[in-house]
Amino acid sequence: MAAIRVLVADDVWETYQVIQKILSLEDDIKLVGRASAGDEAVSLAERLLPDVVIMDVNLPGLGGFQAAVLIAQRCPRTAIIFTALQADQQLLREALRAGGRDFLVKPFSGEALVESIRRVYEAEQSRFSSRLLTEGTLEGLARREMVAVFSVKGGVGRTTLAVNLAVMLARRTGRQVVLVDLDLQRGDASVFLNLIPRKTWYELAQELEQNYSPVWEHYLTPHPSGVRVLAAPVRPELAEVVKGPQVERTLQAFKEQYEYVIIDLPAIFSDITLSALDLSTQILLVTSPELPTIKNTKICLDILDSLHNKGKTKMVVNRFSHDFSIKIEDLETNLSFLAACRVPAEGRLVVSSVNEGIPFVLSSPGSRVTAAVAELAEMVIGDTGRQTDLEEQRKKNLFKFWARGR
Ligand SMILES: Nc1ncnc2c1ncn2[C@@H]1O[C@H](COP(=O)(O)OP(=O)(O)OP(=O)(O)O)[C@@H](O)[C@H]1O
Ligand SMILES: [Mg+2]
Incomplete structure (x- = not known):
């Protein structure tokens, strides 16, 4: 069993x-860490995603209560003592x-502290599972999303976006998020998360x-953010063992069992890619403002259409970037397809x-890339951002641009 991860927020060094x-x-x-002020407690909690925070009520800066409210909003699975x-x-x-x-009056005994941490953690776990049980019936089922992150050009940022999106979804929703690395030969999602996989696709x-029907959970490696990863085999030659029907069976089971499944796909059309694209409820087609990538994206859109x-x-x-010679509008016109999100x-x-x-959504919460991934997560949660009519959408974009400039 994974250890209960605790953050201490107390400005008195001796207490710590x-x-x-x-x-x-x-x-x-x-x-997992110590904060000596309220705002530091919030930023460390956001980064480390502890299970429990031991919080002194009289912290300097933001007081303990205010820090706790912010932590509850930003890290819904963290409990405060x-x-x-x-x-x-x-x-x-x-x-x-x-x-x-819980509330402990200082000085407290070691037993009282340990008992409180265990009790609070267990209560939080069962509160979370019972929420899943009730919400997972009707309302929850409707919210399940399987999202394929795809491109036919390598190196465009599929893994970067898949990993950060998964962590952002786990943080925003507090729900079950599984990241599936389907780049079986070269997959590196676990490296992006600094994880050593217990078991892999192999x-x-x-x-x-x-x-x-194996116990699927046994093949997932947990990340502190709550995201669980089905990692690619550790060596490329082991990927041969994994066959199309097995991938299809696994994805079907994950789609029924987990609320958000994010799939990092390889940059090729294969039988495995095709079944993942078919099973997915949303496809994020990643491109970049460079001519070779745009050319490949156009071909890819045609294939997806067929x-x-x-x-x-x-x-x-x-x-x-605004500095690039290729503007978004040119890219959209060339592809006859609108960009749902710019990173x-x-x-x-x-x-x-x-x-x-x-992931930068944890290490740099205030950055522009994190803001873009947050927007992407909102789109995935609400299943919005699909292209409808090009002209209609363009008018909406123009209006947004105009409103923003005011
Ligand atoms: N928004 C960004 N800004 C700057 N660098 C980025 C951005 N997104 C990705 N990168 C960088 O681009 C490189 C490729 O990213 P990544 O590995 O995510 O792409 P990929 O499509 O998964 O590649 P592969 O085809 O190798 O699987 C990485 O070095 C990453 O740090
Ligand atoms: Mg990749």
């Missing part, structure tokens, strides 16, 4: 040291209002030879996020 000592004795609890030097009715009421799950394909998949396709222009070129930030293995 005591907590650190207590938690170091517990195998099932892991201390408040601590204070004394407790009165007023303080307890405020703690409850700020979403606190082990799953072998199991599927014997068993039509496969009757163009209707669920949204075009995402990645690495967009700016932010070389240094994106590359260092890949090298650190921390």
Whole structure:
């Protein structure tokens, strides 16, 4: 079982040291960070996505209560335990209002702290599963989305977008998000997330030879954001073991079981790609403002059209910049297709996020690329942004542009 990940927000160094000592004795609890001010607690929680925050009510800067409210909004699966030097009715009421799950009066014993962390974590887990059970019946089923991230030109940013979109969806919705790396020979989604996969498509394909309904969960590697990853085999030659019907069976099962399934596809049309495109409810076709990519995107759109998949396709222009000679309008006219989303070129930030293995939506929440991915996530959640009539859409875009400029 994965350890309970705890963040401590306390400006008194000695208190932090005591907590650190207590938690170091517990195998099932892991201390992942410390904040000494309210705003730092919020930004660290956003980045580390802990299961539990031990929060002093009197933090400098944003107080503990205000920080807790922001954390609840931004990290819906993180539970807060408040601590204070004394407790009165007023303080307890405020703690409850700020979403606190428990309240410990200092000095507390090691046992009380550990018991509180375990209890709060378990309660949060079961609250979450029961929400899934109730919402997963009618309303929840309607919200299931399987999103294929595709292009026929390599290196355009499919993995970057698939990984960051998955993490953004997990954070925004607090729902089950699975990222499927279907780039079986060269897939690197787990590297982008700094994960060492427990099992991959290779082990799953072998199991599927014997068993039509394996325990799917066993083949997923969890990321602290809540996203679970079905990773590509660790070596390219192992990809041969994975056959089309097995991929189709797996995707069908995932579509029934999980709420958001994001598929990172290879840049080729193969039987595996075709069945993933068919099963998906949305296709994000990634392109960039460069002539060879645009040429390939045009061919790709024609093929998607002949496969009757163009209707669920949204075009995402990645690495967009106003400095480029190719303007979005030219690109759209050339392809007779409108861009649903533009993701700016932010070389240094994106590359260092890949090298650190921390998706930029976590490491740089205020960046322009994160804002673009947030917009993409909203589109996926609401299934909006599909192209309807080109002229109609163009008028809407013009209006948006005009309204923004005012
Ligand atoms: N918006 C962006 N701004 C700047 N650099 C980007 C952006 N998006 C992606 N990149 C960079 O482009 C490179 C290719 O990205 P990525 O690996 O996501 O593409 P891909 O389509 O999955 O490639 P492949 O065909 O190899 O699977 C990476 O170095 C990444 O950091
Ligand atoms: Mg890739």
